[in-house]
Amino acid sequence: MASAAVAKGTGMKKGQGEAHATLTSAQGLIALLDEDDDRLRAHALKQLDRVVPDLWFEVSSSIATIEALYEDESFTERSLAALLASKVFYHLGELQESLTYALCAGKLFDVTERSDYVQTIVGKCIDEYVKRREKAEVSGEEVQIDSRLEAIVQRMFSRCLEDGQLEQAIGIALDSCQLDLLRAVAEHGQFDKDLLTYALNVCKNLIVSRKFREKALRLMVDLYKQLPQPDWVVISQCLMFLDEPAAVAEILRDLLSKDADSVLLAYQIAFDLFENEQPQFLSRVSDFVEGASKAVAVKEEEGAAQPMDADSQDATPSGAGDVKQEASGAEDPSLDKLQSILQGDVPVKLHLEFLHSKTKTDYTILKNLKASVETRNSVCHSAIIFANALMYMGTTVDTFLREHLDWLARATNWAKFSATAGLGVIHRGQLTQGQFLMAPYLPSEGSSGSPFSEGGALYALGLMHCDKGKVIRDFLLQSLRNATSEVVQHGACLGIGLAALGTDDEEVFEDLKNALYTDSAVAGEAAGIAIGLLSVGTGSDKTEQMLAYAHDTQHEKITRGLALGCALISYGREESADALILQLCQDQNPILRYGGMFSIGLAYSGTMSNFAIQKLLHFAVSDVSDDVRRAAVMCLGFVMYSQPDQCPHTVALLSESFNPHVRYGVAMALGIACAGTGMKEALAILTVLSKDAVDFVRQGALIATSMVLLQQPESKVQPFRKRLDKIVSDKHEDVMCKMGAIISVGLIDAGGRNVNIRLRSRNGFPRLLSVVGLAVFTQYWYWYPLSYFLSLPLSPAALIGLNDKLEMPKFDVVSKCKPSVFAYAQPVESSGSILVGRAPTAVLSTTAKAKARQAKKEDAKKSSSGEAEKMETEDEEREKQQKEEEKKAEEEKKAKAAADATEELKENPTRVVPSQERHMQYLEGSRFTPIAGGSRSAGIVLLKDNEPGKECEIVSIPVTTEAPANTEPPPPEPFEFNSNLD
Structure with missing residues (x-):
């Protein structure tokens, strides 16, 4: 009777067996759940489990009964009841409840099932497990994790291994912060270099906890070393992040002691480490390399000094001891070259030569800008000087300033300070003659020069020697000690801060602290930043002293400088900076909360940390201070620059805020996060903001747009140039907006159109100097001279190939795309438009033929009239005109050939913009190939010479880097006076 009741209640169709039943209602099965017989209830649960995907809406009405069956400890099929309850809650959208009952179902929850239910709940399970593991890893406290949750994750991990889905297994291992699982993947037998690269990218971009990231990178280093051919470049990058200079020095020393290819690889590692802009780490690596060299030399000398027995003395050839001693004492040229790279001498020189020789800055643009702006407008006057500094950054070309000295002399007071500082940007990298170049402006004994020029010159020296200021350190310190004017103190503080960047020098700190304690608003602000x-x-614990003084002083400028200084000290510290962040964010002083926003942005820069993003968004919409809200939105750019495509979606709603400060922050956040990407989503938001009703919002949008469009194809940049042209030439435009347009003009053509903004190195690690430079540049809102920090993140977009002698051999690479795509902008006409280049004039062959026919007709008329002399003159003119037309036709032919070309040969060194890198290829059968693999298409690349015995032409780029020894004219040649001559 029970079977009949089941058949009747389930609506089984007549003539069908029970195995092939199609249910139209679950009411009969649901009724069986109330029976006393456990077998009937178990049967009902099994059948309901099969039909719940289709009839869950009926089963959900009895969810209480199903839960009661699970809670009945005497019921033998409790796990089945839990599984059914989990599926019902899944269909109801209650994923947390569904996960809870899925855990209670135990092994009945089959992770190998391919249904949407299993995939969703497994994902939820892994997310919950990862969340708890992350909490335990970040807080350092023990967090209780359900063993059933762990069992499901372990089963899912095993399934990934069995199915060969190793990337998913790596994701589970790293997301759940379990290195033992990652080791299990490595021991699986298929862990090759591609999987290691994937795991490394996950470590760099997706792991939240810094502590676990360091543990994972240490494991990565071990796994990379176990490869048949270890990738020493990647290993060195990981060790740099782990702050282990001794290990890097050991790798470099080991490579130097091997064959020629290994020596080249050591040079390549050193150049890659330099690109990460970690000057203090490189300095320690250099010290360890030098220390190891001295230790080896001492050991060899001690070994040579030990007495030998008679037999060995007899066996030793005469003079061999002397040769060995000379060899041990001789200098190692490869070691000297490595040290010159680590200390920055070679890369700085190469960048200087490249920017000097390849500059394509259009001088006419600056002349047109100068002519279009009223001479009495000091804001635009200073903006043009700044634009000139950016356009010629690092090129050593100061022609515009020299030719317009009268116009430049109109700058007074702080404008003169800024104008002098601009020379430091133009001559950036002139390490050997920086002091000589700035000598006319620098303070000296008995001089009565302008303190604004003297302070600006000291600031310029800092910009010139940024993070490589050993040569200039003592001079700047002495200038700070001797300074009696707060203006000179201001320039000296900024200069020494830049020159000694990251050194944590105690002597410098004491002098800066003395300047701070003078309680001068001008000098104190610079001292705090420095x-x-x-x-x-x-x-550093210096933040305690800084915050104490920030609360004591009455000057807002000093407080702001100290707040920014605290943010800089917390750069890259992540969760270890949380205590300082909390203290700043909870302060009643809005200026210190402003510093708290930058502390979040810099401490978590490039991490995509949810904690940091949520914190910044909270302050962006809730703080009572406009400055804090603006800074909070702006700092989203620093947190998100590692994944720039996420930033536009995050700030899209904020761009429609009623508060103009928030809208300005959105513009700058997009400029920082999406710099050099040309991202359409970012440009769409910035285009709207550039038409905002508020002038400073338009200013920020223009500057940010130039940052995003930097080094993009001219087809993208041309419309923006036209917009800038219209704004600059419009006499009725607001000064703030016009200032932003002029700065944008300088930035879009910065460094002779050969530099780009990169906040991450090509290896994916943050670049300290670039991030810091942008952070301080944003303070131009309060203090215009700080805008020159924008030169720090500008780095050459170049391919520079070097041989084993660190010379540039002459060789070609091919760009597999149309030359016109990444070509320089066309030159601007001297009149008319200010910024937009002229289009090339096309001369058609039919036009030339028509002119020739017309000329023949005129000749016939003139011959009949007998005007021979006039005809002869006209013949000469016509021949001249014909030659010019032929020349134009030849140029047209060349232009057409270039337009039709699908690839382009580029000589070493050459400009390679970021979007062009994927199109660059080395010629097949080329004599020179990259030592670190064929994928390197930008940066400084060490080249292996495949024909070492053959003579090679070297590219020479002369740049004056030494001060002239004698500026006096040469003496006249000796002569004899003869009085007998008439």
């Missing part, structure tokens, strides 16, 4: 630059990224 202390932050000095100890950037160290997490």
